[in-house]
Amino acid sequence: MDVDRLRSLYHHLHEAYGPQSWWPASDPFEVMVGAVLTQRTTWRNAEAALARLRGGGVSPTALRRTTIDGLAARIRPAGFPRAKAATLIALVAAIDREAGGSVERFLAVPAGRLRERLLTVRGIGEETADAILLYAAGRPTFVVDAYARRILGRLGLGAPDRAIREGMITALGRDAARLNEAHALIVRLGKTHCRAEPLCEGCPLRAECPSGIGKGRGG
DNA sequence: GTCCAGGGCCTAC
DNA sequence: GTAGGCCATGGA
Numbered sequence: 001m002d003v004d005r006l007r008s009l010y011h012h013l014h015e016a017y018g019p020q021s022w023w024p025a026s027d028p029f030e031v032m033v034g035a036v037l038t039q040r041t042t043w044r045n046a047e048a049a050l051a052r053l054r055g056g057g058v059s060p061t062a063l064r065r066t067t068i069d070g071l072a073a074r075i076r077p078a079g080f081p082r083a084k085a086a087t088l089i090a091l092v093a094a095i096d097r098e099a100g101g102s103v104e105r106f107l108a109v110p111a112g113r114l115r116e117r118l119l120t121v122r123g124i125g126e127e128t129a130d131a132i133l134l135y136a137a138g139r140p141t142f143v144v145d146a147y148a149r150r151i152l153g154r155l156g157l158g159a160p161d162r163a164i165r166e167g168m169i170t171a172l173g174r175d176a177a178r179l180n181e182a183h184a185l186i187v188r189l190g191k192t193h194c195r196a197e198p199l200c201e202g203c204p205l206r207a208e209c210p211s212g213i214g215k216g217r218g219g
Numbered sequence: 220g221t222c223c224a225g226g227g228c229c230t231a232c
Numbered sequence: 233g234t235a236g237g238c239c240a241t242g243g244a
Contacts, residue, residue, distance in 0.1 A: 035225095036226095038225055038226090039225080039226040039227070040224065040227080040239090041224065041226090041242090042223095042224050042225075042242080042243085043225065044224095044242085044243085045224085045242060045243090046225085048242090076241070077242070078241075079224090079240045079241040079242080080238095080239050081239095081241080082239080083226095083227085083240085084239095087227090122227090122228080123226090123228085125226060125227045125228085126226090126227095127227085128226070131225085143225085145226085146224085146225065146226085147225065148225095186225095187225055190225080191225090195223095221244105222243105222244090223243095223244090224242090224243090227239095228237105228239095229236105229237090230235105230236090230237085231235090231236090231237105232233105232234090232235085
């Protein structure tokens with residue numbers, strides 16, 4: 001990975017959009033739930049599901065009292081309700097098994113071990129595990145999602161997820177706050193530019209984008 | 220009505 | 233190792 005270029009892209013985006021401040025002071029367990037609910041779903045729909053869940057409390061204790069069907073009914077707006085309900089219940093089971101039910105203790109183990117543990121939960125893959133590491137546990141990692149793949153691909157920086165993740169960590173340092181911003185900035189960019197339709201007009205990375213420059217529209 | 224959105228799992232090849 | 237189907241809902 002061209003880490004100098006990755007760093008430069010981060011600076012361009014930060015300059016264009018400013019701090020995004022994702023999930024700043026939220027409860028870590030709620031962040032974990034949000035990370036599952038937003039899988040293959042807009043944050044808007046995940047948030048709607050989270051709001052319904054808040055009625056009964058978003059905590060391991062509250063989820064232990066529910067069934068997959070009961071939970072699925074409440075998180076319906078996020079889509080894939082039965083699959084996500086099963087994942088959330090499996091996540092609580094892992095917290096119970098590994099940390100005696102304490103979210104704080106579950107998240108306190110070394111990052112590598114936490115990542116492994118998260119990946120053993122059915123329904124939590126690499127992206128969701130990294131989102132939890134970064135946003136719930138405050139560990140320095142980079143979340144490689146569809147936006148990052150597409151944007152970096154268009155910029156000629158396409159690479160396997162692992163290479164992207166490690167490249168971003170090298171480029172920005174082991175700094176969770178910066179890596180948090182980097183992911184948020186990429187999502188911000190991806191929502192308005194670099195989609196199925198090019199939508200390059202006004203893209204902050206227009207000058208950096210070889211695929212766009214060639215066609216005279218950048219981004 | 221059609222397409223797509225901030226994944227992950229399973230199966231087939 | 234990768235391509236394709238599947239899970240499901242909401243908004244454009």
